[in-house]
Amino acid sequence: MIYEVAIIGGGVVGTAILNKLTRVNVKSILVEKNSDVATETSKANSGIVHAGFDAKPGTLKAKLNVRGAKLFPKLCEELKVPLVQNGALVIGNDLEKVKELYNRGIKNGVDGLEILDRNAILKKLPSITQNITCGLFAKTSAIVSPYKLAIALAEESVINGATIMFNFNTKEFKKIDNYYCLSDGINEVYAKKIVIACGGEHNSIAKILGAKTYNIEFRRGEYFLLDKGAVALNGFTVFPLPSEHSKGILVSPTVHGNVIVGPTSILSNDNSTITTQKGLDEITEKANELLSNVDLRKNIRIFSGVRTIVGDDFVIEKDPNNTDIINVTGICSPGLTACPAIAEEVLNLLGIENKENTMQRRYEPQKISNLSKEKINELIKENSNYGKIICRCEMISEAEIIDAIHSPLKPISLDGIKRRTRAGMGRCQGGFCFMKVMELIARERGISIDEVTKENQNSRIIVGNIK
Ligand SMILES: Cc1cc2nc3c(=O)[nH]c(=O)nc-3n(C[C@H](O)[C@H](O)[C@H](O)COP(=O)(O)OP(=O)(O)OC[C@H]3O[C@@H](n4cnc5c(N)ncnc54)[C@H](O)[C@@H]3O)c2cc1C
Known part of the structure; x- marks a missing residue:
């Protein structure tokens, strides 16, 4: 069978693209080198649906963050994925920076932003430390389980006729007439268009496909995952003011009632997901600067995920050497938030109309x-x-x-x-x-x-x- 589109990579980005293509009735296949979806960066992140005040106005990141966040509630309802609009507090002691974030949010089209003084923050969250004098409240910020989202996107696609091949590590590529053949050395997949959504492994695939490679940088984010209810947060996600390289070390509830503390932002040579004492010490120090009640003895797991960074923005473009290939890389944060909007962007590049069919909805088993x-x-x-x-x-x-x-x-x-x-x-x-x-x-x-x-x-x- 010759598919219209083959997607390489089954993270939230690849599965969101597969789901969108299935919804508009385009026969598609996704190949994933591991044995499940969301086994790499898409399973190891903060799980925040960002409101959109952080990204630089005018960038793809800003546009797709805000669009993605707007698409999330309906998408999660359709996919039966739990989403909690819990609101975020960005707190610190630099009012100018808070105002800058607020203005950026307004420029990006984010609703429900409010600048707060110390007393107003204390009313929402009594456990802030003495350092905190001001902050930004983002009402629309939400939390979601990233791997549950990817699983649901993939399941709904498969139920509605899409194909997913696991353990398919793309190794060969050739053109046959007006379509292409991807091979892992054993199986072959035929498709007219290819979307590369391989996260940090874009360049190795691009070399096989003769597509463009990018200057990719990796930043590792390490975390503590605490037991349920370990820190009283009154439901809020609590961020520090962002730095040049990241949104900073946050303390947040998860949709399952645990508490997540992290991530660091450590420049790495590759996308290996190690955790280090240095990283964990940094998290401890930074979390204690924000809140007085973070008890890291309630830790039940440490883990890390790796951001794939290309310059200052996402890369979503037709390949300059072969316009049948779409390159999707550099999808660092807020890539989870943006994934439904990234899928729309890819659809547009493929020249496909965004007109959804009625879908057979997935069944979420009893819990x-x-x-x-x-x-x-x-x-x-x-x-x-x-x-x-x-x-x-x-x-x-x-x-x-x-x-x-x-x-x-x-x-x-x-x-x-x-x-x-x-x-x-x-x-x-x-x-x-x-x-x-x-x-x-x-x-x-x-x-x-x-x-x-x-x-x-x-x-x-x-x-x-x-x-
Ligand atoms: C520490 C951290 C915190 C973050 N927090 C947030 C957040 O709170 N909110 C937010 O919006 N975003 C967040 N992000 C960003 C978000 O996690 C990413 O943007 C998103 O997960 C990227 O998804 P992806 O599908 O591009 O990549 P991945 O999840 O890495 O998926 C790529 C897939 O391609 C597969 N693959 C690779 N090579 C091949 C091959 N040869 N053949 C077949 N398949 C292949 C891989 O196995 C993998 O499954 C965070 C990221 C990090 C690292």
Whole structure:
């Protein structure tokens, strides 16, 4: 089959493009080198839907941030992805900088901005430190789970006829008549147009496709993830005033009730996701400058994600050497926020009209942790697997894990199940449930337990018998 469009890369950007193309009825395929969507930068970021006051007016970043943030509520409702409009407080002691941010926001077309003095901030958030004298309140700032979004975008696309190929590491490219062939050395994919949405790996793909390479810089962002309710934030995301290189180290609730503290912005040679004592010390110091109640002893995980940066703006353009290729790179923050608007931009470059069809909506399985005891009892009467709790920290039942294993993208790994159900995301980080989840994956997929992986094909957990 020859697809109209092939997208390389299954982060939030690639999946948003696939979803948009499917909604406008363009037969498309996405190839991803890993075994699931959102396994790289799109799973390791702050999960903020930024209001849009930070980006420099006139840039693509500013335009697509504000447009993306406006598209988010309807998109999340359609995809059944939880989005919480919690509002953000940007706090510090430099009123001129606060005014600058406010004016930038107004120029970018952001609604609901307000400059606050110390007393007004204290009313919203009593735990600010003595350093804080002024701030900006952004009412429209929201929080979302980035990997849940990518999964939902991909699932809805697949349900409506799109194709996704995992474990497809693009290695070869050739032109055949009026279309192209992408190959990973084993499988071949045919398409008339190609979109490169590979994040930090743009240049290696561009070399294979003969497309333009860019001067890419990597900035690593390290985080603490704290236990649920670890810091009383009255719901708000709290930022410092931004620096030249980042929006600074924030303290924010997540949509699941945890607290995230970070990220750093460390210039790196590559996109490896290490964490360092230096980075964690910096987070500790900066978070304590903002708030007096950040208790990092409540940490349950540290992690990092890497920003792909090309100059000062996003790159979304037709390739100068081959106009059948669209280059999408340099999608650093606010790329999550902008992803639905990036998809519109790509559609425009492909010369396709933005006229959506009616879509078959995805089904979001029941989560017993959100239900009353009465409702859980009703479910158990219908299906006793709802009564078998596998993940005690997050209250995830066997029925939910089985649902996830058979969901449209057919996740094959422990981490794939974790991103869909939260089994293993709680305080014990899978210490109690990971073996049970492995057994369920093996049983439901009809494979042996030593074939179950943590994430990709080479991440086997059991490597052999000792007896
Ligand atoms: C620390 C940090 C904090 C951030 N916070 C926010 C925030 O709060 N709000 C916000 O709006 N944005 C935020 N961002 C930005 C946001 O996370 C990114 O813009 C977004 O995730 C980029 O998505 P992507 O799809 O371009 O890249 P990725 O998620 O990296 O996806 C690229 C995909 O391409 C695949 N790929 C690579 N090579 C190949 C190949 N050869 N063949 C097939 N597939 C391939 C990769 O496996 C990967 O899945 C943050 C970023 C970082 C790093």
